Amino acid sequence: MDTSLVQQAIDNVNFAAIMPALILCVVGMAALLIGVFSKRGRTFHISLICLFGLVAAGVATVGGWNQPYQFGFSGHVALDNFARFFNMTFIIGSILTILMSDDYLKREGYPISEYYPLILFTTAGAMLMASGTDMMTIFLGLEVLSVSLYVLAGLFRNQVRSNEAGLKYFLLGAFSTGFLLYGIALIYGVTGTTNLTDIGNYFIYHPALLTNPMTIAGMLLLSVGFLFKIGAAPFHMWAPDVYQGAPTPITAFMSAGPKAAAFAAFLRILLLALGGLENDWTSLLWVLAVATMTIGNVIAISQTDIKRMLAYSSISHAGYALVGIVAANEIGISGIMFYMLAYTFMNLGAFAVLTLAGKKGENNLTLDGFAGFGFKQPFLGVAMTIFLFSLMGLPPTAGFAGKFYIFAGAVKAGYLWLAVIGVLNSAVSLYYYLRVMVYMYFRDPNEEFEWVALKTGAVISIILAIIGVLYLGILPGGVMEMAKLGLF
Template sequence: METIAMPAINLAVIMPEILLSCIAMVLLLVNVFVPGKNKAYLGYLSIIGLAVTAASAVGGWGPSVSAFNGSVVQDNYAIFFKVIFIISAALAILIADRYMVQEDCNQGELYPMVLFATVGMMLMASGTDLMVIFLGLELLSIPLYILAGWNRDNLASNEAGLKYFLLGAFSTGFLLYGMALTYGATGSTKIQAISAYVMGNPGVASNPLFIVGMLLIAVGFSFKIAAAPFHMWTPDVYQGAPTPMTAFMSAGPKAAGFAAFIRVMIFAFPMLRAEWSDLLWILAVLTMTVGNIIALSQDNVKRMLAYSSIAHAGYALVGFAAVNAEGAAGILFYMLSYAFMNIGAFGVIVLITKKGEINGNVQDLAGFGHKKPLLAMVLSIFLFSLAGMPPTAGFIGKFYLFSAAIKAGYVWLAIIGVLNSAASLYYYLRVMVFMYMKDPTEDFEWAGATPAIAVCLLVAVGATLVLGVVPGTVLELAQKAVQF
């Protein structure tokens, strides 16, 4: 009888995912068996679990190690992104408890859902097989659908969850069909095997099956990163979802989409690099412009930040279109910076809004700078960073991305990016005008920071300023991470 050789299993490669999955399942059981309506302790346990997971992930920094027959890899690129995901989850959890108590939707399952979504993001970053990336995407998406519609008593949240589910499933169909066509053209779902097949059979690069597969995969990922014209779900979902979950969705999943998108396009479709680079050029311009132009007319702060998020995806696509090491490293740095400044901004919004988010418009911030000067200053720092003003992390990130485009010969792309960044100043400064130059209509006595939110804002402000003043160490780590 013929013996079947079992492939070597190296669980150390996916140890961060295993740890976080186990912690999430334990928290589910703790939530069931520990009585009481106060579920804040689950948030603190989640933070501890994320810290342990981060230590496990960072401990793998160094030479790349693959496992499961080349389906997953532990490399510096994946580790850098995993740190971004963990930071995004931790910051979102810190601002969640106050909001969930205020909105009477403080069910303990919220925290395990965030952790499971983080596991999905980590699989997307470390996956080197299209099926593993797809499984990670689904593990990310299903908890996000639940989190978007978490506030069952709020019609906007219900609508957000339904829209996200329908359009997310629709976009997943594009992605999966593209993966199926790529498999049909090359006979493999492993990224390295696809690349080797294309190199050995140059004719496959002109195969319509292969080209359509690449385009559908690009469309699927464009949905996930909210790139125009595949952004239509973003404003309604971001506005309707609970604010802490909006903060989480705007940072972590977007970074996960870029992590998988970059790895797949660079390694699976190297023969078509010129074609998809030009496609990303157009996508970057369209995304930046659409996001910023529509954001100019928004009164709701969350909706404005949703369109701002679309524009920031466009800035990151500038570095992607450059297809060089500087552009890839710039995306890593920018995603990390964006997690701090965007979640920090949403953390202040959590404090400003009342039950039902009835005062979430720009006009409702009138006089906030006089009544709550410290919080207003913190929000201003985040808005300046989002606008790309020095000395903040947003400025360094954009500078690095646009410099990469110029080095790649995309001078006009960098110019369009700078012009878009300048246009975004209007709607960010508009918020500050109302905070500091309008007479207060509220006393904002409810806008006091809890210890958890205070920690979140302190960490976010510190990171935003430190990465803007002394970015050298993190930039070096990002450069090392993209040395595949």
């Protein structure tokens, strides 16, 4: 073996490029070990350790903002501003999730110490996806994320609902991974490399290969894999079932971080590697964005279970974000980054309210269960109202600013109709979000209305989410400028 090659490979290792993910993995493994040696049922100190790990990873990410980009592992990983922005989104999502989890797990009778490390591993996988510049890294990140999420979705192992959610997510997730890999294999066959930039350059020098059936098939199969993870129509069928069956904080977590990670990796692949096929994938995603928005919103109207309704709303929000990919210009892409951060705040906030409002077994999370909730529990009522306003996209909340940027990007790119359909869909969504508020404020509560106790952790997470939603809604400019710096 040529020693200079080995030396070159060693020189290429740059731990600074994966520092946030590395911190999370190390802290996660330490927390796993500490959990084994702790008394059964005691998880609070593990949640604190994991929070500490997330804060450390956040410091490592923010400290590197706008610093020179870090590349490492022979061009497999790039820690650029794009990755840093998404890393912050994942970290915020995980912190809010962990804060709302501890009392919830105790109430449901599953104080499992592995829960928190698994959230850290999921976040680390998401970070690898966002900073991966090679199909291999992206695939590995996706699987680290998915395998941890399968476990988390099926965590309540004596509850059939949770079992079903885990099993469904696993079977369909593994199925979609097969498509993703076959797509990667075909593109590798055409270009002879798995590095995104090299693939893009290869197509620049060999434009004739862009119309090769193998390239087109590869792009389509790859898109299937990512659209599944995003939960876009027609690959959305798993989302409502899994979201409804999984533990509530995990549902919240799943709908924010991992979805943002799939968007990050999808964006990198489409823009860096398959930029030459832009006309093909924009026309494909145009149709799917419209279908995703419409299906999510229309089916959400008929839901009576609030968790399931938010699952369908999450599908439609994925549709709004797809509009940004179709636009594929500066404001559209940074709009997606902004929107994912905004969505993390508003959706995790809404689910934090649900974790408090639910009673053991969570059978009361229906519209009827929320009758009169707003006056009986003023704090939770006001918080839920703010999050619902943000999900609707009304000013002055984060949801409005996010939708504004994305639709502005679409209009600027000449997709006026797409923006119109998006706005019409937001109008449809008013109906089912407002219905929750009608139940909360204009219906009389059941006689046996039970006061739910406010738990410190969840309340902190709700307050943080409110601050985030209002800050991003009232002063979106600063964060948007940051997102624009993240473009590659």
